[in-house]
Amino acid sequence: MENSSSNTKQAFWIALGSLFTFSFGIVSSVILSRYLSKSDYGTYKQVFYIYSTFLTVFTLGLPKAYSYFLPRTEISQAKSLIKKITNLFFLMGGIFSILIFFSADKISIFFHNPDLSLALKIFSPVPFLMLPTMGLEGILATYKMTRIMAIYTVITKFIMLCLVTAPVILFDGNYIQAIIGIVVASFFSFILALFFKYYPIKNKGKQKCETSYQEIFQFSLPLLYASLWGILISSSDQFFISRYFGTEVFAEFSNGSLELPFVGMIIGATSVVLSPVFSRMNHLKVDPKKDIFPLWKSVFEKSALLIYPLLLYTWFFADILIVVLYGIQYENSAIYFKIKSIINFIAIITYAPLLINSGKIKYYSNVHCFIAILVISLEYISIKTIYTPYAISIISLFCQILKTVLLLYAVVKLFDVKYHQLFPIHLIIKIVIPSVLFLYLDHYFLVQYLKIENILVLIFGLIFYCLFYLTYSKLIKLDYPSIIRPILKK
Numbered sequence: 001m002e003n004s005s006s007n008t009k010q011a012f013w014i015a016l017g018s019l020f021t022f023s024f025g026i027v028s029s030v031i032l033s034r035y036l037s038k039s040d041y042g043t044y045k046q047v048f049y050i051y052s053t054f055l056t057v058f059t060l061g062l063p064k065a066y067s068y069f070l071p072r073t074e075i076s077q078a079k080s081l082i083k084k085i086t087n088l089f090f091l092m093g094g095i096f097s098i099l100i101f102f103s104a105d106k107i108s109i110f111f112h113n114p115d116l117s118l119a120l121k122i123f124s125p126v127p128f129l130m131l132p133t134m135g136l137e138g139i140l141a142t143y144k145m146t147r148i149m150a151i152y153t154v155i156t157k158f159i160m161l162c163l164v165t166a167p168v169i170l171f172d173g174n175y176i177q178a179i180i181g182i183v184v185a186s187f188f189s190f191i192l193a194l195f196f197k198y199y200p201i202k203n204k205g206k207q208k209c210e211t212s213y214q215e216i217f218q219f220s221l222p223l224l225y226a227s228l229w230g231i232l233i234s235s236s237d238q239f240f241i242s243r244y245f246g247t248e249v250f251a252e253f254s255n256g257s258l259e260l261p262f263v264g265m266i267i268g269a270t271s272v273v274l275s276p277v278f279s280r281m282n283h284l285k286v287d288p289k290k291d292i293f294p295l296w297k298s299v300f301e302k303s304a305l306l307i308y309p310l311l312l313y314t315w316f317f318a319d320i321l322i323v324v325l326y327g328i329q330y331e332n333s334a335i336y337f338k339i340k341s342i343i344n345f346i347a348i349i350t351y352a353p354l355l356i357n358s359g360k361i362k363y364y365s366n367v368h369c370f371i372a373i374l375v376i377s378l379e380y381i382s383i384k385t386i387y388t389p390y391a392i393s394i395i396s397l398f399c400q401i402l403k404t405v406l407l408l409y410a411v412v413k414l415f416d417v418k419y420h421q422l423f424p425i426h427l428i429i430k431i432v433i434p435s436v437l438f439l440y441l442d443h444y445f446l447v448q449y450l451k452i453e454n455i456l457v458l459i460f461g462l463i464f465y466c467l468f469y470l471t472y473s474k475l476i477k478l479d480y481p482s483i484i485r486p487i488l489k490k
Helices: 004-035 038-059 065-070 077-109 116-122 125-133 138-140 148-172 175-201 213-254 261-283 288-316 318-326 333-347 350-355 362-385 391-417 425-449 454-475 481-487
Strands: none
Touching: 004 038, 004 148, 004 175, 004 213, 038 077, 038 116, 038 125, 038 138, 038 213, 065 077, 065 138, 065 213, 065 425, 077 125, 077 175, 077 213, 077 350, 125 175, 125 333, 138 175, 148 175, 213 318, 213 333, 213 362, 213 391, 213 454, 288 318, 288 333, 288 391, 288 454, 318 333, 318 454, 333 391, 350 362, 350 391, 350 481, 362 391, 425 454
């Protein structure tokens, strides 16, 4: 069985890198929200929405191929396998870049935003540069070198932050200068990623790998189909709000769709680390209920311990948090933020790496297909009837919850357990109920009774909550030491 302490340490380094990824996103959003007009900021966000929407199509499900095949491949053949998959990324990245450049005019017409055309043409080299960087974390996680991933992320995100925000702050630039900064930063990321991809196996032999392109596509294409449906699910609300409510409402929605750092850090880190673990265990034909379920349940419990307290704090103080970050002009973003935050309570369940690496990709894809059709249909109906952007977010929330329930059905069958056995119900109750009661009083006391300034509300609210929660968790002996000890070990 995989060493739990080692997995925790590897996940810590991935999470640390994710923190810097979030820091780039939030700091750049805060700066650009304040220095750009709502219209310009909305255009900037639309460029990334278009890129992220098409990105899944052109990655062909290949990023996860590294963590699936490398644990099953002889170390002497690893370099050949990495090169084979990277070459596919070069090909698809080139096609993606050409498509964005020559479709820019039509895309701008479709979104009723003429400013998009030039922005997309300037942005077009980014896919060719960034696709070959995909899957780096899977390679480094396989060889227990996630510390390098943290170093790579810190360097590249710091460069990107500087190059995107400096022209806007120092030279009164607009969204065009910010996008040029993205292009230049992508080149640095491209060079570093190619070096680090081969670093773990640089002296391990150059034997030709036995894994064929056919085997790679047999794994990746079903995953691509699932990812395509997944991107439709995750981007449908962005599409309908962007197309039907204009750039200013889309800017409010984008800031309200803030990705909380600790959620992405922990979920992303555990998924990256567990993917090669589950692949190796499945390859060795272990008993899922006996050998995999305890690991899966342990990860769930640790994720809940780390995420739920902070998630509850940000939900109760969402109105203050959004105003402090983006200014009073984005006050409406707090509504979107609260709706989206509810999804994060169930997003901690890391079912994807388990289902993908245990051969359940077809079911995984079918569920995404059903949910994509459902969410698009319901959101389109809401446009024609209710016509409010908030309804779009609520529909998205409902469909995401339904998707999780359906996918957990496969987990239940795999482990041969009951639904309720998947959840650490007693632990969740111990975390949530006392936190909700205290945070309600905390928010009321600071906002309604003391009526203090926004930033002070956040600071004192967090201090009071931390003092309460740390004392409470120690009294009832919540198992935080099991998370901290492996990280502190050398």
